[in-house]
Amino acid sequence: MSTDILGVxxxxxxxxxxxxxxxxxxxxxxxxSMVATRSNVSPALVRREIVILSKSxxxxxxxxxxxxxxxxxxxxxQKFEHTNSLTNLLFGAEFVDKTELARxxxxxxxxxxxxxxxxxxxxxxSRLDLLLVGDNLRRPIVERIIRSLEAEIGKEIAYAAFETQxxxxxxxxxxxxxxxxxxxxxxxxINQGSVIEQIPQATI
Numbered sequence: 001m002s003t004d005i006l007g008v009x010x011x012x013x014x015x016x017x018x019x020x021x022x023x024x025x026x027x028x029x030x031x032x033s034m035v036a037t038r039s040n041v042s043p044a045l046v047r048r049e050i051v052i053l054s055k056s057x058x059x060x061x062x063x064x065x066x067x068x069x070x071x072x073x074x075x076x077x078q079k080f081e082h083t084n085s086l087t088n089l090l091f092g093a094e095f096v097d098k099t100e101l102a103r104x105x106x107x108x109x110x111x112x113x114x115x116x117x118x119x120x121x122x123x124x125x126s127r128l129d130l131l132l133v134g135d136n137l138r139r140p141i142v143e144r145i146i147r148s149l150e151a152e153i154g155k156e157i158a159y160a161a162f163e164t165q166x167x168x169x170x171x172x173x174x175x176x177x178x179x180x181x182x183x184x185x186x187x188x189x190i191n192q193g194s195v196i197e198q199i200p201q202a203t204i
Contacts, residue, residue: 014041015049020090020154022059022076023083024119029064031073040151050074057081096120096153098189104145105190109137112164114190117181119155128181130159133167133195164195 017039021030030038036046053059060077063070080086098116105111111134118129132142142161150157160177162170171178 012049014039014045015052016090017041017152017154018046018049018053019058019086020152022053022074022154023087023090024153024155026076026078029062029066029071029073029075031071034073038151039154040148091122096149098187101149102189105132105142107138108132108134108141108145110135111190112193112195113167113188115181115186115188117184117186118158119153121185121187123185126181126184126186127158127177128160129157131178131181131186132159132161133164134161135164137161137163164193168195 018035018041021035021039032043032046032050035041035050036043039046041049050059054061054074057077058080059074061072062075063072065071096116102111102114105114111132113131113133115131116129117123117126117131120129130146139161146157146159160181167178171182
């Protein structure tokens with residue numbers, strides 16, 4: 001279920017991103033400014049959403065030492081009664097719009113392969129969440145898309161991006177980083193140019 005649809009349900013796309021941030025980082029204490037940065041939400045909107053979420057007992061205040069000084073922030077409340085139901089809703093099978101994701105990455109070069117794993121399909125054994133393969137990759141654009149995706153999801157994304165020739169070579173040499181994503185459950189969002197067939201004994 002995409003963030004846009006969930007935003008309608010919760011009456012706030014910003015709230016969806018903030019809730020995901022706390023759910024995926026349940027041991028972390030976040031100040032309002034950290035929430036704003038990580039979720040790409042304005043500070044004013046963060047303050048409003050924090051009030052709502054704290055009144056719902058979704059988060060609670062907590063002090064901890066950060067960078068050598070004591071700060072007061074917010075942490076997920078482990079006593080929240082609807083954690084499982086909310087997690088299933090916010091991180092369901094389609095919690096990212098894959099069609100839109102493919103469209104965005106196609107602006108970053110001639111994309112041959114886009115694979116999602118890890119956080120996107122709840123595969124805890126995968127070292128990568130996203131693998132991108134293409135020609136003439138525009139790295140700054142790739143980076144901006146990743147940062148935007150991290151804000152939407154609420155967690156840092158482990159990803160790798162390769163030019164096609166380098167990917168085929170490394171996969172052929174059984175590069176562990178690549179095999180860790182292609183040998184575990186994954187989803188191919190973009191699969192063009194017969195890249196897979198170029199890899200000896202490829203099983204992806």
